[in-house]
Amino acid sequence: MAKKIALYGILTSLALIFGYIESLFSLSFIAPGVKLGLANSVALILLCYGDFRGAMLVNITRILLSALLFSSPFSLVFSLTAGVLSVVIMRLLSGIKGVSVVGFSISGAAVHNLVQLTVASLLFGRAVWYYLPFLLVSALLSGGIIGILSSIIFKKIKTNIKI
Secondary structure: OHHHHHHHHHHHHHHHHHHHHHHOOOOOOOOOOOOOOOOHHHHHHHHHOOOHHHHHHHHHHHHHHHHHHHOOHHHHHHHHHHHHHHHHHHHHHHOOOOOOHHHHHHHHHHHHHHHHHHHHHHHHOHHHHHHHHHHHHHHHHHHHHHHHHHHHHHHHHOOOOOO
8 A cells, every 4th residue: 555655646746747847838829728738648647557546646636736836726626627527537438448548538638628618618708618629629639649658658667567
């Protein structure tokens, strides 16, 4: 149990670092709040190992710490709801034969964006749905890139680590 907690701590730190790095490179010219999703790759790799609980714990902890360190409680509402639901959807899709890591990564990115748009529309009105096409295209691209990278990393480390 102690090994698992230590591993989750290391992976949470890694996800936090990835989140900070991606905050340095703004993609807001596409639509407000668009990010590559590097931090999500950690949860994605845990899902590749079949560790849904670990993916959820690491993702929630990373989101809470990121809001505390780098943003505001207001952004926590967007990130936490979207982060939790996207991990749930990725977990459901990862159990379906024929859906690749890239497939459930893209789906997770799309769900993340849809949930954030839903929260934004509740707070700011329906006009935010104007961003939907841009966010879905960014989900396809970023989810695909993160899915490919996570798949490569998973294949490289799967024999060296036990979760």
